[in-house]
Amino acid sequence: MVQVCDTLTTDFEKINIDPFWNVGNEVEHKNHRIHAYPAKFPAFITQKAIQYAISENIKINCIGDFFCGCGTVAFESKRLGFDFWGCDINPTAVLIAKAKSNTYSISYVKKYFSNIMDLYDARYNTHIMPSHINDRITYWFYPKEIFELSLLKQCIYDVVPARSKYRHYFLCAFSNILKPTSKWLTKSIKPQIDPNKKPANVRQAFIKQCIIMEKAIADEPCNSNANIEIKLKNALTLRRKEFVDLIITSPPYVTSYEYADLHQLTTLWLDYADDYRDLRKNSIGSNHNIFTNDCYTLLNCVGQEIVRDLRNVDKSKARAVAKYYFDMQRITNVCKSALTINGMLVMVIGNTEYKGVYIDNVKHLVKSMQNSGFSKIYVAKRKITRKILTPYRDKFGRFSSNDNQRKVYSEEFIVIGR
Ligand SMILES: C[S@@+](CC[C@H](N)C(=O)[O-])C[C@H]1O[C@@H](n2cnc3c(N)ncnc32)[C@H](O)[C@@H]1O
Numbered sequence: 001m002v003q004v005c006d007t008l009t010t011d012f013e014k015i016n017i018d019p020f021w022n023v024g025n026e027v028e029h030k031n032h033r034i035h036a037y038p039a040k041f042p043a044f045i046t047q048k049a050i051q052y053a054i055s056e057n058i059k060i061n062c063i064g065d066f067f068c069g070c071g072t073v074a075f076e077s078k079r080l081g082f083d084f085w086g087c088d089i090n091p092t093a094v095l096i097a098k099a100k101s102n103t104y105s106i107s108y109v110k111k112y113f114s115n116i117m118d119l120y121d122a123r124y125n126t127h128i129m130p131s132h133i134n135d136r137i138t139y140w141f142y143p144k145e146i147f148e149l150s151l152l153k154q155c156i157y158d159v160v161p162a163r164s165k166y167r168h169y170f171l172c173a174f175s176n177i178l179k180p181t182s183k184w185l186t187k188s189i190k191p192q193i194d195p196n197k198k199p200a201n202v203r204q205a206f207i208k209q210c211i212i213m214e215k216a217i218a219d220e221p222c223n224s225n226a227n228i229e230i231k232l233k234n235a236l237t238l239r240r241k242e243f244v245d246l247i248i249t250s251p252p253y254v255t256s257y258e259y260a261d262l263h264q265l266t267t268l269w270l271d272y273a274d275d276y277r278d279l280r281k282n283s284i285g286s287n288h289n290i291f292t293n294d295c296y297t298l299l300n301c302v303g304q305e306i307v308r309d310l311r312n313v314d315k316s317k318a319r320a321v322a323k324y325y326f327d328m329q330r331i332t333n334v335c336k337s338a339l340t341i342n343g344m345l346v347m348v349i350g351n352t353e354y355k356g357v358y359i360d361n362v363k364h365l366v367k368s369m370q371n372s373g374f375s376k377i378y379v380a381k382r383k384i385t386r387k388i389l390t391p392y393r394d395k396f397g398r399f400s401s402n403d404n405q406r407k408v409y410s411e412e413f414i415v416i417g418r
Contacts, residue, residue, distance in 0.1 A: 001380040021382035030219040037070035046076035064244030066235035071097025087233035091272040092263035099172035148202035177205040178265035250348040252285030291323035332372040350412035374417030
């Protein structure tokens with residue numbers, strides 16, 4: 001780990017890998033695997049960040065994550081007994097994060113589950129489909145699966161009361177069977193139809209998913225009384241002051257995942273939007289949010305230089321990256337205001353490359369944190385172990401070990417500021 005003195009002359013790529021941030025000390029809790037989520041980070045990063053903050057004498061009451069995704073930091077904070085406040089702009093993320101960090105009684109889960117399945121079987125021959133089915137659902141699913149999923153969803157709504165936390169639990173289970181029961185190309189991180197795919201059976205997929213989730217509840221029950229709040233919110237509009245002592249977060253990477261597109265099946269089935277593309281708005285890092293050229297002067301000097309180089313190779317990409325940097329500059333202000341006086345920000349972020357232009361997100365972030373008033377900034381580098389053997393993506397966006405493909409990140413950085 002190095003302390004940053006001069007941002008502009010520091011070559012962050014040359015920092016040595018810091019083993020402290022590389023691997024965890026324990027096996028990850030099963031709860032972290034109840035629902036797939038792109039760019040979920042390993043749970044041990046939260047534990048390491050807390051350990052590091054305590055060693056730096058931070059008194060932690062409440063932990064924050066303003067890009068909480070599927071709730072990795074939320075659940076770990078709860079497990080370790082710290083209050084947590086988090087938000088995400090993606091309703092699917094909020095659904096999973098809530099399902100993960102609520103405390104559930106196994107006997108209630110079993111009771112609701114068996115009532116849902118009994119109702120599903122009893123109604124199978126009489127269920128009437130809703131009169132309107134979104135066109136996009138008919139694009140992704142065959143009629144049999146649409147019928148069965150619509151029945152299953154109705155049974156969940158009829159069995160589990162609307163305001164019950166068990167609604168989140170079963171809708172999270174429902175959400176995670178949507179890709180396997182659709183035509184979505186298996187394991188693809190791009191929305192793409194596989195014309196040869198045989199969709200999983202809805203009933204069996206739901207039962208299998210509920211067994212996985214029950215096992216997660218049974219895995220080292222978490223009885224802490226920590227207060228966990230998770231909101232559906234745009235972090236850019238967060239105005240709360242001095243209410244978290246430690247922020248542990250991984251912001252979206254620049255123009256990488258289109259979260260709204262990737263979670264469109266859940267969006268459509270759970271009626272989060274009629275048109276899933278509406279949810280791209282304000283989603284940081286989306287390729288669809290661009291920036292007009294004349295606002296480029298609002299970027300810090302690091303951002304301006306990268307955007308200038310990108311303009312020579314791809315003007316539209318340059319505008320998307322400019323928007324990303326502008327948003328990230330606002331986010332470091334939001335984090336600084338949200339932290340208590342001695343608080344600490346821990347961000348996990350990676351660099352990338354586009355058509356030969358090196359996109360130094362770390363340098364931009366450090367500069368941005370300095371401009372927001374963080375005075376002591378440290379940077380550590382870690383290996384992304386899961387991706388060491390598969391550092392390329394094929395044309396469908398699947399990880400591959402074929403070196404003819406596009407390179408993806410194999411290292412990332414922990415940027416710490418006070
Ligand atoms: C890298 S992921 C976080 C993953 C998370 N650490 C986890 O383990 O699941 C970044 C998240 O930022 C969210 N996001 C993007 N723009 C946002 C915004 N304006 N406000 C809040 N969340 C946003 C995305 O929906 C995504 O869930």
